[in-house]
Structure formats: C-alpha cells, structure tokens
Amino acid sequence: MNEFSTIRSVPAAGSSSQTDGSGAQSDEDLSAGSMPHSIEAEQQLLGAILTNNDVFDRVAAIIKAEHFYDPVHSRIYDIASSRIAKNALASPVTLKAFMEDDQGLKELGGPSYLARLAGAAISTFAVRDYAQMIYDLAMRRQLIVLGRDIASKAATVDVASEPREQIVEAEQQLYRLSEQGQTGSGFQTFLTAVTDAVNVAAAAYQRSGGLAGISTGLTDMDKKLGGLHRSDLLILAGRPSMGKTSLATNIAYNIAKKYRKLEDGTTDGGVVGFYSLEMSAEQLAARILSEAAEVPSEQIRRGDMTEGEFRRFVEAAKQLEACPLFIDDTPALPISQLAARARRLKRTHGLDVLIVDYLQLVRPATAKDSRVNEVSEITQGLKAIAKELDIPVIALSQLSRQVENREDKRPQLSDLRESGSIEQDADVVMFVFREEYYAEREKPSDDRLEEMAAWQERMSRLHGKAEVVIGKQRHGPIGTIELSFEGRFTRFGNLARPHQVDQAGF
Structure with a gap:
C-alpha cells in the first residue's frame, strides 16, 4: 500500500467503506450501498500530472473530470487540464491559488494535500493504466445507477410509462454511456x-x-x-x-x-x-x-x-x-x-x-x-x-x-x-x-x-x-x-x- 493509505483522511463522496488492495470495492461493500472506486489510482494519476504535465496528453483521451469518484480529485483534474490546455504550468503551487477556498480540499488538509499528491507519485509510466482503471470504475458506477433506475421504473406500474418506451430509453442511455462515458450531459465550461x-x-x-x-x-x-x-x-x-x-x-x-x-x-x-x-x-x-x-x-x-x-x-x-x-x-x-x-x-x-x-x-x-x-x-x-x-x-x-x-x-x-x-x-x-x-x-x-x-x-x-x-x-x-x-x-x-x-x- 502506498503513502496515501495513511494520509487519506476523508472517504470520497461520504463513503465510509474500505477498499481492497487494488482500491476497488469488494462485493460486501457494494451490497452495503457504496460504489466501486479506487482512491489510490486517482491520487497516483493526479500526482503524476502535477509532477510532469506532459503526462496529461497520455490520459486526456481516456478520462474526463467527471470520471473521478472523489469530487475534490475531479476539481483538481479539471483545473489542471484547463491550465495545461493554455500551455500554463499545473503544479501544487499554481493550483493552490485556485483552490485555497475549496471546502473539500480543506477537509483533506488544505493546499498541502496538493504537495503530498505530487510527492507520493511513484512513477509516470503506469499513468495510462491508472486512467483506464479510473474510467472503468466510473463506467461500473454509471451502470449500477442506470440498472437501479431501470429496475425502479419497471417496478412502477404507470399507464403513462409503457415498457416499450422504457426499453428505448434504457437503450439510449446505454448507448450514450458506451460512446461518451456518461449517461447524461450537463453544463460544460466555455473553454471546452x-x-x-x-x-x-x-x-x-x-x-x-x-x-x-x-x-x-x-x-x-x-x-x-x-x-x-x-x-x-x-x-x-x-x-x-x-x-x-x-x-x-x-x-x-x-x-x-x-x-x-x-x-x-x-x-x-x-x-x-x-x-x-x-x-x-x-x-x-x-x-x-x-x-x-x-x-x-x-x-x-x-x-x-x-x-x-x-x-x-x-x-x-x-x-x-x-x-x-x-x-x-x-x-x-x-x-x-x-x-x-x-x-x-x-x-x-x-x-x-x-x-x-x-x-x-x-x-x-x-x-x-x-x-x-x-x-x-x-x-x-x-x-x-x-x-x-x-x-x-x-x-x-x-x-x-x-x-x-x-x-x-x-x-x-x-x-x-x-x-x-x-x-x-x-x-x-x-x-x-x-x-x-x-x-x-x-x-x-x-x-x-x-x-x-x-x-x-x-x-x-x-x-x-x-x-x-x-x-x-x-x-x-x-x-x-x-x-x-x-x-x-x-x-x-x-x-x-x-x-x-x-x-x-x-
């Protein structure tokens, strides 16, 4: 287990469950209501990017900010990617100015957490593997949410909601998930x-x-x-x-x-x-x-x-x-x-x-x-x-x-x-x-x-x-x-x- 096993103080998204050695949730945790994720993979990826911005080009085509389980990690990745897209440096020092008032970051120890992310990054050669792992786990979470939604709608007998329409809607969401990595799209930044x-x-x-x-x-x-x-x-x-x-x-x-x-x-x-x-x-x-x-x-x-x-x-x-x-x-x-x-x-x-x-x-x-x-x-x-x-x-x-x-x-x-x-x-x-x-x-x-x-x-x-x-x-x-x-x-x-x-x- 890497250094983050000790420095990670607050579970992501309010989850109190434990992860196995890979960072993914066990079946027991999943049945308890938590979602599959790997905090360690997210930390390693962000640390590698903050240490060497050239790494970003190797993972940008795989993941986006919304694929991160931890909302603080998502914001760190979003700000870093915006700066790198402008050919500006993304490091713990430069990101500190944008995240000093971030309440979630304060719960993790404040701007010093950014420095610990960069300091604990083991290597950059495995960043694509980490990125793929984060993406795959995000897909699993989306599938779980989608499956629960389908089951909930199917269980509700409503004259206005025909089963055939539910199938078409489910297929549409599954297609969007397979093509775009998400079941729905919300607001996007003007930069994007x-x-x-x-x-x-x-x-x-x-x-x-x-x-x-x-x-x-x-x-x-x-x-x-x-x-x-x-x-x-x-x-x-x-x-x-x-x-x-x-x-x-x-x-x-x-x-x-x-x-x-x-x-x-x-x-x-x-x-x-x-x-x-x-x-x-x-x-x-x-x-x-x-x-x-x-x-x-x-x-x-x-x-x-x-x-x-x-x-x-x-x-x-x-x-x-x-x-x-x-x-x-x-x-x-x-x-x-x-x-x-x-x-x-x-x-x-x-x-x-x-x-x-x-x-x-x-x-x-x-x-x-x-x-x-x-x-x-x-x-x-x-x-x-x-x-x-x-x-x-x-x-x-x-x-x-x-x-x-x-x-x-x-x-x-x-x-x-x-x-x-x-x-x-x-x-x-x-x-x-x-x-x-x-x-x-x-x-x-x-x-x-x-x-x-x-x-x-x-x-x-x-x-x-x-x-x-x-x-x-x-x-x-x-x-x-x-x-x-x-x-x-x-x-x-x-x-x-x-x-x-x-x-x-x-």
Whole structure:
C-alpha cells in the first residue's frame, strides 16, 4: 500500500467503506450501498500530472473530470487540464491559488494535500493504466445507477410509462454511456466549447476545399453549406418527380464511395445509413447502380442491356460491394425505433450520415390529436438523433399542392406540409426544383408555330438543369444552387460553368 493509505483522511463522496488492495470495492461493500472506486489510482494519476504535465496528453483521451469518484480529485483534474490546455504550468503551487477556498480540499488538509499528491507519485509510466482503471470504475458506477433506475421504473406500474418506451430509453442511455462515458450531459465550461469550435475550424482550414463538414460530392452545394455538419438536421423537400430521392441517393453514394481512413486518424467520406420507407432496398440499389454504371434504371429492371452496358453494370456492382452504405426499408417505422436502429448501426459499423426517405412516412411514438403534433414529434426526434449521434441527418419531405396553383412553381418555406415544426426544428431547409418538368407539360400544339419555337428555345435552355433552393440555413447564407440532372440515370451532378467549358476547349 502506498503513502496515501495513511494520509487519506476523508472517504470520497461520504463513503465510509474500505477498499481492497487494488482500491476497488469488494462485493460486501457494494451490497452495503457504496460504489466501486479506487482512491489510490486517482491520487497516483493526479500526482503524476502535477509532477510532469506532459503526462496529461497520455490520459486526456481516456478520462474526463467527471470520471473521478472523489469530487475534490475531479476539481483538481479539471483545473489542471484547463491550465495545461493554455500551455500554463499545473503544479501544487499554481493550483493552490485556485483552490485555497475549496471546502473539500480543506477537509483533506488544505493546499498541502496538493504537495503530498505530487510527492507520493511513484512513477509516470503506469499513468495510462491508472486512467483506464479510473474510467472503468466510473463506467461500473454509471451502470449500477442506470440498472437501479431501470429496475425502479419497471417496478412502477404507470399507464403513462409503457415498457416499450422504457426499453428505448434504457437503450439510449446505454448507448450514450458506451460512446461518451456518461449517461447524461450537463453544463460544460466555455473553454471546452471554444476548444471544440477551434478544432472544427482547424479541420476545415486543413482540409482541401475548406469544408468543415462531410462533402456531398456536389461542389456548389458544398460551397453553400460548407459540407454536411455534425448534429445538423437538413430537410430536403420537393414535389413528386422533382428528384428528392435521386438527389439523396446521389449524396449517399458520393459519401460512401469516398470512405477511407487517412494516415492522421481522420476519415474521408463516411458510413451512410439510409431509411427507405417508400422504396424497397432492391429498388434503391437499382437507382444507385444506374448512376454508377450509367445505365438507365428502366433497362436494369427489364434486363435490356447491351454487352458493354452489362459489363459496366457488373463492374459497378463489384465496386459498390465495399461501400459502407446500409439500407433499412422497413415501412412505417416509429421515430423511437428509427433512433434505436441508428444507435445500433453506429455501435456496430459506425455511422457518419443518416438519410430518411421520407419524413411523412415516419410514425410518431404515440398517436397524437393532430397531424401537426405528430410531425412535430418526428422532427424533434430526428434533431435529437442528429445531436445524440453527432451526425448530420437528412430528412426528405413532401410539399403541399399549393405549389401547383401558383404561376411561379419555385417552392418556398410555406409550402412545407405541416411547415411550422419542420421549419423550426431544421438547421437547413432545401428544395429540389426542376423547371424543365413543368415546361414539358406546357407544350403548345404543333400548329402554333411561334409559341412552339419559344417553347423549344425554353426547353433547350432548361434541359438537363436542376436547382436546389436553400430556404433556410441557420449557420450560413440562403440562395440557389444550380446542378446538372440526367434523368436517364437519375443522377445529379456539378454544372459546368462557361469559363470551365472554355478552358476545356469545347
């Protein structure tokens, strides 16, 4: 036993139980109501950090202040980590100024306890082992609390608390515990938030193209959005036949096919989850294959392909085998199940982008008195998924028919069905608009020559073009993005500019 067996005077968190040689609680102590912890491991780790600040970098990725059992140790670690992050010295002398009035430290002997921590540190080579031990014991405490909470709620028979809802809630807390090391998140210091913001900006600065988020593969869209940002809910809306699903599958394919791990530990592209509530997985795969192989989707369905087209089709299928694109085509999923399956996917395979096609086909967890309230629950649930899993969520949405009654068919925010909650909860709202679709239906009769000439000129100008109108963007500008559209392959792409065409020599 080290020196702290004698100098540790007050049990942590009011506990009077003893620890075994490793510092962990015995089964007898645990049954008495105390929690597993190791005061000695915490003391050794803090002593090593206060003796040599370089040690902090070896443990910072493993533990945080909230993982310490003793609240005084937690505060010591928090202050030390804040000073080290600012390239300032964290030692018993410098920390004394910040903790002279700390009541908990006074109970342990005052600032002299800091000096005893540093003096009793045996070595620094085992700090990672100590850190892992502290983290593991913190997980055990959280699991005990969570287990007791689950048992307590299950024992309380309440009409308003369904067992299925309790399972989803428990799974959510377990996921958060496994991913983040805690079942809930409270207040965090402004320093932590600023550090995260600086890291995001630094990543965007160093990444080619200056994107803070994941690239969609569409240059003009990336410039307008800055990529797909973590924890954002993006709504992609449009009338039927505008190409919502096509654009969503194009983005999904672009992200998944670029997925690879870089040397610095980061990734390019990402793992994509696609909830196809309208189309089957086979139909969705056929669309993606049509784009990749440049073979019209109707020919793929009929098997009407030339030898060259079939060869491209097979080659594209082989390439797509390695793409981390996961499709769930279960119809009418409740929002709670949708969230649970997304958590499971991230835990088992990873998840960087989630796409839902489409929002109005998702069911609320419980029936509501109005459709507006149901959609509100769904959009709030999708935003919660984006924040909890720390990923961008793209949800497709239908537009109301009032678009068809206007002379200008370009969509706007008020055209969203049950638009209040969708517009409020979304970080970005985009509309897919193809004027060519409406122009085709305005073809004059062949005997009206002047009108026919004007219509043909208009069709020539609109052919193969589409617009994505950004009606709302919480962190950036609104405006219109022009894209190319190849209907045969259901593919959106970057639109060549006049100067790009000139440079290409056309």
